[in-house]
Each structure stands twice: as structure tokens, then as C-alpha cells.
Amino acid sequence: MATSNAELEIVKQLFSTLSDDDKKSFLKSIKNKEKSEQNLILSKEIKACPHCKSTNFVKNGKKDGKQRFMCMDCHKTFTVTNNSIFFKTQKDLEIWQKYIHCMIEKYSLRKTAEICGIALSTAFFWRHKILDTLQKMQDEVKLNGIVEADKTFMPISYKGHHKDFNFPRLAKKRGTANTKRGLSKELVCIPCVVNLNGKSIAKISNLGKPNIASLSKVIQGKVEKESVFVTDSLRSYLKLSNEMSLNHIRIPRNKHSNGSFNIQVVNNYHSRLKSMLVYNFKGVATKYLNNYLVYHNFVNFAKESRKDKEQILLNHILNTNCISQSISVANRPAVPLLVA
Numbered sequence: 001m002a003t004s005n006a007e008l009e010i011v012k013q014l015f016s017t018l019s020d021d022d023k024k025s026f027l028k029s030i031k032n033k034e035k036s037e038q039n040l041i042l043s044k045e046i047k048a049c050p051h052c053k054s055t056n057f058v059k060n061g062k063k064d065g066k067q068r069f070m071c072m073d074c075h076k077t078f079t080v081t082n083n084s085i086f087f088k089t090q091k092d093l094e095i096w097q098k099y100i101h102c103m104i105e106k107y108s109l110r111k112t113a114e115i116c117g118i119a120l121s122t123a124f125f126w127r128h129k130i131l132d133t134l135q136k137m138q139d140e141v142k143l144n145g146i147v148e149a150d151k152t153f154m155p156i157s158y159k160g161h162h163k164d165f166n167f168p169r170l171a172k173k174r175g176t177a178n179t180k181r182g183l184s185k186e187l188v189c190i191p192c193v194v195n196l197n198g199k200s201i202a203k204i205s206n207l208g209k210p211n212i213a214s215l216s217k218v219i220q221g222k223v224e225k226e227s228v229f230v231t232d233s234l235r236s237y238l239k240l241s242n243e244m245s246l247n248h249i250r251i252p253r254n255k256h257s258n259g260s261f262n263i264q265v266v267n268n269y270h271s272r273l274k275s276m277l278v279y280n281f282k283g284v285a286t287k288y289l290n291n292y293l294v295y296h297n298f299v300n301f302a303k304e305s306r307k308d309k310e311q312i313l314l315n316h317i318l319n320t321n322c323i324s325q326s327i328s329v330a331n332r333p334a335v336p337l338l339v340a
Contacts, residue, residue: 049074050082085129085322091118099126100313104299104306106280125326130313131291132329133320138294143195144224147246148266149231151210152273153187156335159285183209188286188335190293191218194266195227198303202273202293204286206339212236217338220244230261272300287332 018026048055049071060070060077070077081087086096095116102112113123155178169179169186178186185207191214192202201222205214215236220243223229229246231237233253241248249261256262273296277284284292304312 046080050078051076083321085133085317097314100310103127103130104309106276106299125329128288128291128329129322130317131295133317133322134294134298136320137316138201138297141199141201141222142224143193143199143201143222144227145195145197146228146230147193147195147223148263149193149219149229149237150263150266151189151191152270153183153189154289155187157283157286158334159283189214191215192266192269193219193222194269196265198301200269200297200301202297203338204290204336206337210236212239214339215240230263232263269301276300287334287336290336
């Protein structure tokens with residue numbers, strides 16, 4: 001309390017040294033900032049009824065300070081928060097801003113819940129609702145320039161609480177070796193594609209060693225034509241690069257480079273991904289791994305500053321439709337594969 005009073009006194013003294021015009025400008029900037037924060041959620045443009053997609057709707061009064069609308073075709077009411085991450089939430093934008101800050105700092109769920117004053121379960125579901133919206137951001141990513149591709153593997157994890165779920169294998173502690181050696185069906189394959197500008201794409205594709213079909217599901221259409229596609233010696237990349245009209249550079253087996261080209265950036269991507277999953281989050285369930293991949297892409301690999309990432313993420317969730325519900329988050333398939 002004493003520290004706060006001392007800081008307030010310093011602010012008062014600094015304020016008193018300003019000219020009258022500077023004082024007015026300072027107070028106006030504070031008021032404009034407060035006003036913009038209060039109206040941030042309401043800035044989303046309504047183009048159609050979220051229930052029937054009709055464009056024939058009118059204003060229908062306000063409730064709790066939020067503008068309501070009524071569709072003249074289906075006669076249902078809605079607000080700007082319908083089909084958004086804020087639908088039916090009782091928390092202010094300030095809490096969401098704190099939560100996003102905690103996400104960018106990679107705090108644990110327990111620490112995040114404590115800072116934001118929310119329940120642990122709420123912190124968990126908020127994380128995955130936000131990451132679901134980031135999936136839409138990843139869908140729009142296109143890579144160009146020098147693009148490196150490689151795959152990494154993670155053991156299947158059934159971490160978490162399960163109800164009416166039959167384990168396909170005996171339970172084991174995290175970190176315990178798999179029962180089968182090599183690239184067995186006990187590992188999920190994650191093709192990863194990155195460029196030198198901090199853009200990246202990654203997603204679970206299949207179990208065990210990848211083939212052309214599984215790589216295509218993740219990479220096809222994500223790399224712009226005439227880009228330099230740098231990969232290891234896996235033959236599937238050769239056919240894929242021909243289909244996508246890419247300049248393909250293959251790193252020979254047992255070699256680390258081909259001339260001036262290598263795949264060190266994507267290998268660093270793999271290392272930082274596994275470090276985050278192990279040390280920051282103590283392992284994650286495979287059913288949620290795709291969300292943690294976009295988490296890694298945005299928080300660890302993208303080159304923007306942390307402050308910029310907070311603002312980008314806040315603006316993204318404000319202006320992106322998200323219909324994920326808590327029950328749908330929990331009921332995802334245990335192993336989400338693109339290719340069986």
C-alpha cells in the first residue's frame with residue numbers, strides 16, 4: 001500500500017510539471033484508451049443472423065450495455081458475442097486480457113487461474129477455445145521463400161480424466177519407454193513445415209512412419225509455388241514437391257547439409273516444441289496436441305514481440321467466429337488422425 005501511494009505521488013508531481021495543453025492531451029488519451037477497451041467487444045461487425053444467416057435484422061434494444069438484434073426471418077435475438085469466444089461468458093474483457101498475457105508467458109493452468117481469479121476448469125476450457133480460433137489462423141498461413149520440412153514423433157498420450165473410456169493399452173507413467181522400438185504405431189507422426197520468416201505449420205497426420213498421403217494432408221497447398229523446399233532424403237517429399245511445383249533440395253542420408261542448405265531451423269522448431277510440452281506443460285494428451293502445435297507456432301516460433309502477440313491474439317479472438325463449447329473440447333477423439 002505504501003509503495004502504491006509513493007508511486008501515485010510521483011505521478012502527481014510529474015503531472016503538475018506539464019503545461020495546460022499537455023495535461024489536456026494526457027487526460028484525453030487516458031479517456032480514449034478506457035473507452036476503446038470498453039467498446040472492444042462491440043466493435044465486431046454484424047453481417048448476418050448467426051442462427052439462419054439472414055441479412056434481414058434490426059436493432060432490438062440493449063441488455064447489460066450490449067446491443068441486441070432481432071432477425072426478421074427467424075425472429076430470434078442475438079448480440080455481437082454470438083458464435084464468438086465470449087458467448088455466455090460472465091467475465092470482463094480485462095480478465096480475458098490477463099488470460100492472454102498468461103498464455104503468451106506460458107504459465108501453467110493453476111498459475112493462470114490464480115492470476116485471473118477463475119476456476120481451474122475454466123482456465124483449461126478457455127485455453128482450448130482460444131487455441132481453436134488459432135487453428136483458423138493457421139489454416140490461412142502460406143509459406144514462401146526457403147521452406148524447411150521435417151517430421152517429428154510423439155508417443156501417444158491418454159493423459160487426463162476419462163469417463164467410459166477403454167484404454168487400448170496398459171496405463172504407464174509419463175516418460176516410460178514404449179513397448180515397441182522404432183517408428184511403431186505407438187507414435188503419432190507430426191509433419192512440420194517452417195520458413196525463415198517465423199511462419200510454421202504442423203499437425204498430427206498418422207501413426208508411425210509417414211507416406212505421401214499423410215504428408216500431403218498437412219503440406220499440400222501450404223507452400224507457394226517456386227519456393228525452395230528443403231527436406232531430408234525421404235522419397236515421399238520428392239513426389240510432393242513435384243506436385244506442388246517447388247524447387248526441391250534434398251539433404252542426403254547421414255549428412256547435415258546440401259551446399260548452403262540445411263534443415264536446422266525446423267530441427268530447432270522440434271526441439272523447442274518438445275521442451276515446451278515437457279517442461280512448461282508436463283506433457284499433454286494427444287487429443288489436445290494439435291492445439292498445442294498452433295500454440296507453439298504462435299508463441300514460440302513467430303517473430304513478433306510478446307506485446308504484439310498479445311494484441312494480435314486479442315484482436316483475432318474478437319473478430320473470429322468460435323463455436324467451441326466445453327463439452328466438445330472434452331469429447332474429442334483420443335488420437336485425431338488425418339490419415340488412418
